[in-house]
Amino acid sequence: MEILFLFIIGTIFGSFFGLLVDRIPAGESIIFGRSHCDSCNHILSFRDLIPLFYQLSSASLCRYCKSKIPLMNFILEFSVGLLFCLAWLNYLSLPQFLMSILSVILSAFDYRHHSFPFIIWLIFALSFIILFPSSLIFYSWLVLALLTEIFDFKIGSGDFLWFFTASFSISFFDEMKLLQIACLLGIIYYLMIKKRDEIAFIPFLTIAYLMLLFGHQILIR
Known part of the structure; x- marks a missing residue:
């Protein structure tokens, strides 16, 4: 019950x-x-x-x-x-749970509107900063997000902001694996399902994030 x-x-x-x-x-x-x-x-x-x-x-x-x-x-x-x-x-720790919730919300925004609700991200980001210990290297994602707003990197600043919050729940090495999985899923989607100039990338980051989390859970258990 x-x-x-x-x-x-x-x-x-x-x-x-x-x-x-x-x-x-x-x-x-x-x-x-x-x-x-x-x-x-x-x-x-x-x-x-x-x-x-x-x-x-x-x-x-x-x-x-x-x-x-x-x-x-x-x-x-x-x-x-x-x-x-x-x-x-207990399949998800608190930071993993919060990150998963944030990712689902951001995925819906990105898929429906190709937009990034900064205020929602900011609320979660501040919660992470206050509640969980962090390393200064995490903040490099914020620098990349800022540079994306200045220069055209062909990738949205929201993707880098997503990685910043993800850093509180997985390691940098896992983030690199996650990025590779998300890129592969995005390429498959683009080639086989919906060819268009712009695709929502955060849903693929979210799927890769959950795959990584539960892949670890399966190995542990």
Whole structure:
């Protein structure tokens, strides 16, 4: 029962994170204003707001206008619920759990809007700096992020900011392995699925990060 309860709590957080992904780029308040369908603007009822259940019961279609509900909402809710359970079962340490949550949120922003919510990253980054010991070498990622804003490196500064926060939960050597895995996944995606000039890279960093974490867990256990 504890696991089920934690999973439900996690999906609620995931639903809120989905609200952030929808409203922040649109400049809407994340506190005021009731949730509504983005297509028909119909105010959603209580049952429409139950995480996972609504999309499962409605075949991912709005009950009012039958427009498609983004699958990303379901993935976000399920992923966060699963992360809550894994952290409770000690498969994730606290910094790994927080980094995983941040990565899922940033992945959703990057995939949906090709944007990087700096304020959300900053909240997590400050939490890492305050709660966990750090090495000065971690801050080299911030320098690279700054240089990216000045010079055109063909890579977003958000990717380097992501690596800065990842440094609090994995070693620099693991980050280099992670980068190789993410690049390989990105190349496969680009060549086989969606050829375009720009692809969202943080989702691949997130997948590689989780692969690395649970790969270590499998070896340890």
